[in-house]
Amino acid sequence: AQSVTQLGxxxxxxxxxxxxxxxxxxxxxxxxxxxxxxxxxxxxxLLLKYTTGATLVKGINGFEAEFKxxxxxxHLTKPSAHMSDAAEYFCAVSEALYSSASKIIFGSGTRLSxxx
Amino acid sequence: DTGVSQNPRHKITKRGQxxxxxxxxxxxHNRLYWYRQTLGQGPEFLxxxxxxxQLEKSRLLSDRFSAxxxxxxxSTLEIQRTEQGDSxxxxxxxxxxxxxxxxxxxxxxxxxx
Numbered sequence: 001a002q003s004v005t006q007l008g009x010x011x012x013x014x015x016x017x018x019x020x021x022x023x024x025x026x027x028x029x030x031x032x033x034x035x036x037x038x039x040x041x042x043x044x045x046l047l048l049k050y051t052t053g054a055t056l057v058k059g060i061n062g063f064e065a066e067f068k069x070x071x072x073x074x075h076l077t078k079p080s081a082h083m084s085d086a087a088e089y090f091c092a093v094s095e096a097l098y099s100s101a102s103k104i105i106f107g108s109g110t111r112l113s114x115x116x
Numbered sequence: 117d118t119g120v121s122q123n124p125r126h127k128i129t130k131r132g133q134x135x136x137x138x139x140x141x142x143x144x145h146n147r148l149y150w151y152r153q154t155l156g157q158g159p160e161f162l163x164x165x166x167x168x169x170q171l172e173k174s175r176l177l178s179d180r181f182s183a184x185x186x187x188x189x190x191s192t193l194e195i196q197r198t199e200q201g202d203s204x205x206x207x208x209x210x211x212x213x214x215x216x217x218x219x220x221x222x223x224x225x226x227x228x229x
Contacts, residue, residue: 004158036220043120043207043220044159051215090158102214103149103172106158 002027002093004107012113019063019078021110023091026072033074034092034104035065044090050074061085086114118142120221122208128227129198136194137224141210148191149218150183152176153205165191198228 007022036044048059055067091107121140151159163173167188185191209218
C-alpha cells in the first residue's frame with residue numbers, strides 16, 4: 001500500500017529565504033511522485049513530477065525536488081521564497097508505472113506562509 | 117484547451133437532500149477521476165473512469181454515492197440522502213491515459229446543513 005507523510009503541517013519562511021518542504025513516501029513498487037500546489041478555493045496545480053530517469057526534477061515557479069530512493073524522500077525546495085508562493089502544498093505518490101489504476105495518494109499537506 | 121471545469125462551484129443543501137455535481141474533462145482525455153478533500157486534509161481518491169467504464173471505486177464511496185460518465189466525456193457525481201459528513205470539496209481530474217499527468221478542476225464545495 002502506498003502512503004505519503006509530509007513533515008510539518010505549517011512552514012513559515014521570510015521572503016527571499018530558502019523554502020524546504022519535506023515529504024517521505026511508502027510504495028511497494030517504483031513510484032511516480034508529485035508535488036501539487038493549491039491556492040485558496042482553487043483546485044490543484046501540478047508543480048513537478050518524478051517518473052523515471054533523472055532524480056532531480058525541476059518544476060514551475062522555480063521549485064525543484066529530488067527523489068532519494070534510499071531515504072524514500074521527495075523534498076521540495078526553492079532557493080528564494082516569494083510572497084506569491086504562499087499556498088498549500090501536497091506531496092503525492094502513484095503506482096502508475098505498474099498499475100493501470102494510477103490513482104494518486106496525497107499527503108495531508110503543508111501550508112507555506114511567507115513573512116515580509 | 118480550457119482545462120477541467122466543474123459545476124456548480126458551491127452547493128449548500130439540507131441533510132437528506134440529493135445533490136449532483138458535473139465535471140467536464142479536458143477534451144480527448146480518456147481518464148477521469150473523482151477525489152474528495154475535507155478541511156485540512158489532502159484529496160482522497162473516490163473513483164475513476166476509463167472512457168465510459170467505471171473501473172475502480174474506493175471504500176469511501178458508500179452506496180449513497182453514484183458516478184457516471186455516459187458517453188465517455190463529462191461525468192456526474194450524485195450523492196443521495198446527504199449527511200453532514202459529506203461536506204467537503206469534490207475534485208475532478210482528467211488525464212490522457214494512466215501514466216499521464218492528472219489535471220484538476222477547481223472543485224465543487226459542498227456544505228450540508
